[in-house]
Amino acid sequence: MLIKSIFGGKSEMTEGSAKKCPVVLMTRVRLARNLDSVPFPGWAKKAQRNKVLETCLPAVASLSQMKRGITAELEELSDLEKQILVERHLISRELSSSSEKTGVVISRDQSVAVMINEEDHLRIQVIKSGYRFKQAWTAINGVDSSLEDELDYAFSSKIGFLTACPTNVGTGMRASAMMHLPALVISNQMEKVVRAVNQLGIAVRGLFGEGSDASGSIFQISNQTTLGESEQDIIKRLSSVLRTIIDQEMNAREKILEKDPNKLYDKIGRAYGILQNSHLLSSSECMNLASLVRFGVDLEMFPENTRNIVDRMFIECQPGHIQYHAGGNIESADRDAFRAAYLRKQFEGVEKPIFNIHENETKDQNSESKEGEKE
């Protein structure tokens, strides 16, 4: 029932915007909020957690943003359902593993999700495809303000919204961008970028948050500090770092094409070959292949509409999604076979990559700039 409505609706994550966005896959903002005078979920007794759930679940579900959305207590969900929600970034792994008196409300378009009794009483998140912090903030600010009408938040005029962990106090906001950085990974520059970015109070994580690996060259970049700056200032600071990373990635791409195009063409060509012909594919291999094809789309080696297939792969090739599509619990080896079959079908109609397009382009650009110099 739940799963059907999840797959029935359009998702911000899998459909993406029509606008071309080579580096930033999606933008996310989350707010941590707690009820006044109630222990935080990690310390609250079962009865208190239950009371929080009973107060918050209907308050969130009745928001206009949640009209015809999904409301569930985690206890009611199967493991597979929980796994699918995690893979779609709608709940955290923490919430899925601690299911005592926890709940989630998800909007119909899956762009708004509110977790109840995770680390904080409320974790509100808004996801937007592409690079759209402004819209994400406007949307989440609206949800938060409407909830404030119903619920008494724990707030201090000195240190802001009070959260279970002091690292979230203040705005309680974490803004993050999911970035696809294949050229920085291929040219071994990611470590350098991570170090530089960390010094600016910005964190870099893998696709599925803390502790996850960066398969598919996808990184989550987010603010680490939440107190002492307004939400807008945090987003501004984060955005300027993101723009620098985008520039670095673009430079790295140009350099690879200039220095060693065959190495790149070989990777992309092989990825295409494997996706069309393989019979066993693990999810991590699949992520890396998707990453290479997406890189190819950015370089116009594949038609633009291939981007949708690839962006969907990042989510739909995760183990939970594969099991759902296969119609139930299947073993890992069977999943790999099913995944390979699914992708052979997806790539059946995708035409061969065009390899020489850039050589001409760079030559054109060079001659143009030379002409410019003459003037």
Place this chain on the structure above:
Amino acid sequence: MSKPLKCDICDNPATVHLTQIINNQIHKIDLCESCAEQKGITDPNGYSLADLLVKPGQVEETAEDNALVCDECGYTQRDFKKTGRLGCPSCYETFAGLINPALSGMHKGEDHKGKVPEKALERKSGLDRLHSLELDLQNAIDSERYEDAAQFRDEIIALKRDLEEEEREQVDAD
């Protein structure tokens, strides 16, 4: 490299050296393996705990004084040190002496500059006032001060009307 470093917590030889740069300030901690494990530092994801340890001297000083307990929820200073998390919103006052100095190392500043839940605060202060007026009224009646009681009653009626009006306006605005 001349003298071996000692663990900041237990004086055993330190084998784990953590350096963090937060807001261009360098924080260094040296720990022995067992203390590091205890503090979650060997776990690369556990660095929010390490944030709380940035001033090890301070932690040692207060470790002797383990008497702080939150009146509201019963959370102890030991619980806080173990988890790096707090028990309830009131813990921020109970453990202010421990948290506030750590906040400046963890964040960009020590004061909230972001969104303020105006409506919730207004409503709360209105309800607080109503509650205290009701107590005043009860006291006045108990001690047979009927003139005072009549005044409190009128104030309560007026305040209730205001609060209801605000709520209606909000509904209309929605």
